[in-house]
Amino acid sequence: MSFIRCEGLVKIYKVADLEVFALQGLDLTVQAGEVMAIIGNSGSGKSTLLNILGGLDVPSAGRCFVGEYDLLRMSAAKRVQYQRETVGFVWQNNARNLIPYLTAMENVLLPMQLAGKAGRPARSHARELLEAVGLADRAQHKLLSLSGGEQQRVAIALALANQPQMLLADEPTGNVDTATAARILEIFRDVNRRWGTSIIIVTHDRGLARAVDRYVLIRDGKVAQEAVRRVVLDDAPVAAHEETHEELAVLDSAGRLQLPRELMQQIGLGDRARVEVEGDRIVVRKP
Ligand code: ADP
Ligand code: MG
Numbered sequence: 001m002s003f004i005r006c007e008g009l010v011k012i013y014k015v016a017d018l019e020v021f022a023l024q025g026l027d028l029t030v031q032a033g034e035v036m037a038i039i040g041n042s043g044s045g046k047s048t049l050l051n052i053l054g055g056l057d058v059p060s061a062g063r064c065f066v067g068e069y070d071l072l073r074m075s076a077a078k079r080v081q082y083q084r085e086t087v088g089f090v091w092q093n094n095a096r097n098l099i100p101y102l103t104a105m106e107n108v109l110l111p112m113q114l115a116g117k118a119g120r121p122a123r124s125h126a127r128e129l130l131e132a133v134g135l136a137d138r139a140q141h142k143l144l145s146l147s148g149g150e151q152q153r154v155a156i157a158l159a160l161a162n163q164p165q166m167l168l169a170d171e172p173t174g175n176v177d178t179a180t181a182a183r184i185l186e187i188f189r190d191v192n193r194r195w196g197t198s199i200i201i202v203t204h205d206r207g208l209a210r211a212v213d214r215y216v217l218i219r220d221g222k223v224a225q226e227a228v229r230r231v232v233l234d235d236a237p238v239a240a241h242e243e244t245h246e247e248l249a250v251l252d253s254a255g256r257l258q259l260p261r262e263l264m265q266q267i268g269l270g271d272r273a274r275v276e277v278e279g280d281r282i283v284v285r286k287p
Contacts, residue, residue: 004166006065008063011048022045027223031198034214036200036212038200039202039205046218048221053166055071066166084162091171098143100143104150108129109126110161129157132187148180156184164197166199169202173205181208213229214226217247229246270286
């Protein structure tokens with residue numbers, strides 16, 4: 001069974017008299033130990049989805065399971081346990097997690113202390129985490145004295161402090177240069193290999209998305225496309241221009257399909273289409 005199962009997920013925010021549909025029947029499954037990315041324009045619902053998966057926000061309707069947790073029916077106590085034991089969060093702005101006047105080590109120890117872990121085992125685990133993100137030699141440095149990229153790596157170590165089964169990263173490379181972004185991706189891969197952590201990366205950087213095996217595109221609160229890395233046989237020549245991933249449109253359980261806007265514009269398709277079977281294909285054309 002998949003580790004994450006979301007079906008027809010809906011999230012409505014009420015703002016004064018207005019209702020904002022942030023998620024509109026989103027389907028998503030993620031396997032345990034998978035590293036995948038979510039891309040989409042600003043406002044498409046990426047952060048809403050991540051906050052729901054992280055247990056920070058409650059869906060309005062639909063179904064969403066992570067491991068044995070039902071995210072729509074979870075007591076307050078269970079939710080706290082879920083947040084503490086299952087999820088680690090990395091944000092674009094790491095100030096949300098980190099305390100500037102503490103050292104890297106003290107920062108990573110904080111969530112462990114909150115979970116009642118202390119003493120030598122906690123310190124040795126914190127050291128292992130700082131080593132995993134390549135900051136063993138910065139452990140005793142105050143956060144303020146570290147570069148932005150180093151601070152983001154401390155934030156990753158901190159997110160892993162309580163050995164979560166999954167790491168959720170919302171635009172983790174949004175504030176760093178390309179070299180640091182590559183480094184962060186490498187760290188995610190290493191974390192995944194070492195501990196089998198499932199990792200979901202929200203990004204608007206297509207390059208970053210193409211670096212993982214699978215990414216989904218969210219549009220208007222739904223998964224519109226999915227792209228899976230092409231399997232290339234070892235001896236097959238790969239042309240430089242060849243796409244690394246095969247992008248597929250996603251059909252939901254009701255058979256709804258989102259056509260890529262570029263394709264619609266290309267043939268001038270409006271809000272009605274003629275749909276016909278021709279041999280083994282379904283053809284969508286202007287009426
Ligand atoms: P993304 O992360 O892809 O940029 P979000 O998930 O942040 O998108 O937002 C999706 C939609 O929901 C947007 O229209 C946004 O304005 C709205 N939204 C997000 N959070 C809230 C909130 N707390 N209250 C009201 N509307 C919100
Ligand atoms: Mg966002």
